[in-house]
Amino acid sequence: MAAEEHPTIELGDAVGINLISGDLSLGATGTVTHVDGSRVYAFGHPFYNLGPTQFPLTRAYVHTLLPSLSSSAKLASTGETIGTLEQDRATALAGVLGTSPALIPIKIALENDRGLKKSFSFGVVNDQLFTPLLTYLSVMNTLSSYERENGTASYVVKGKVLLKQHAEISFEDLFTGDRPSAGAAAYIAAPITFLLTNDDEPVEIEGLDLSITSSEQRLTASLERVWVDTSRVRAGRTVPLKVLLRTYRGDEVVRTVPVDIPPNVRGSVSVLVSDGTRLAPAHARRRRQLERRT
Numbered sequence: 001m002a003a004e005e006h007p008t009i010e011l012g013d014a015v016g017i018n019l020i021s022g023d024l025s026l027g028a029t030g031t032v033t034h035v036d037g038s039r040v041y042a043f044g045h046p047f048y049n050l051g052p053t054q055f056p057l058t059r060a061y062v063h064t065l066l067p068s069l070s071s072s073a074k075l076a077s078t079g080e081t082i083g084t085l086e087q088d089r090a091t092a093l094a095g096v097l098g099t100s101p102a103l104i105p106i107k108i109a110l111e112n113d114r115g116l117k118k119s120f121s122f123g124v125v126n127d128q129l130f131t132p133l134l135t136y137l138s139v140m141n142t143l144s145s146y147e148r149e150n151g152t153a154s155y156v157v158k159g160k161v162l163l164k165q166h167a168e169i170s171f172e173d174l175f176t177g178d179r180p181s182a183g184a185a186a187y188i189a190a191p192i193t194f195l196l197t198n199d200d201e202p203v204e205i206e207g208l209d210l211s212i213t214s215s216e217q218r219l220t221a222s223l224e225r226v227w228v229d230t231s232r233v234r235a236g237r238t239v240p241l242k243v244l245l246r247t248y249r250g251d252e253v254v255r256t257v258p259v260d261i262p263p264n265v266r267g268s269v270s271v272l273v274s275d276g277t278r279l280a281p282a283h284a285r286r287r288r289q290l291e292r293r294t
Contacts, residue, residue: 007082007083007097008097009032009059009097012031014029014031014061014062015029015040015042015059015060016057016058016059016076016077017078017085018058018078018081019055019125019134022121022122023120024141025078027078029074030044030060030093031044038096038097039094039095040057040083040094040097041094042092044091044092045092046089046090047088049089049090050127053127054085054101055084055085055101056084056100056101057083057095057097057100059079060079062074063076081100082097082098083100084096084101101125101126103124104126105121105122105208106122106208107120108120108210108211110142110143111211112216113214120142124138128196128197131196131205132192135185135188135192136188136189139181139184139210139212140181140182143214147181147214148216150178150179152176152217153178154176154215154219155175155176155213156173156215157171157172157174157184157187157210157211158170158172159171161192162205162207162209163205163206165204173187176219176220177218177220188208192208221247221248221253222245223273224246225242226241226244226271228241229242233269235262236261239258239259239261241256241257241258242255
């Protein structure tokens, strides 16, 4: 949402903060405490006491009041963007009228085995704390709105994080079980968390593209056997690796996985078949062995 060209606001007006905009909307509203030229002070209390921020500052509309002797409340919504929230402090929020900060665009393509195909587009604020959290909430809300929230389901998640001045980061995984949506959402938020909190350099995220395929079936199987049909392999060739799987209902499934043999390999060749939990220590041991040799 573009900011108003010459926005004005007065003491006592309702004001808002947009955290997510687009097909999904999430924000907060409060009251303007003081206006000094283009500077705006609001709320009279912290939002999350985040310190320096770059959140869209919006108009807000109070639709009705819910009076109560114990705790009154109001129903309100955010409106047009009018500036930028720059400070979230213990005593107040401070912002400036005019230009609004850019949001991180997120696109989700959702498809299921019942024929549903939906596309969603929204933006989240660029913040080390809020960006991963809001991404998680966005994915969870999308899945819970269009897919079953409880019961057996499976999600194939594919996506990529677009970075400024860096190559894109791609990821793909499968989540299945009675409530796989939480795992799928956390998996998407994880690389964003690592990128924004890395110790090496600031990273600017330009966007996130996601593709989620849903099924109301448990797509799990146990790995029972792995073999090759020949005992002799050659460097630089591709070897068909046979994999025997057994589904949770007991059906046998045989898959063929092509394995490329490095062209510079010498001597015997072994293939390690493992899950990620067991593979990580094996990689660490192998790395230490190579370091000792060098």
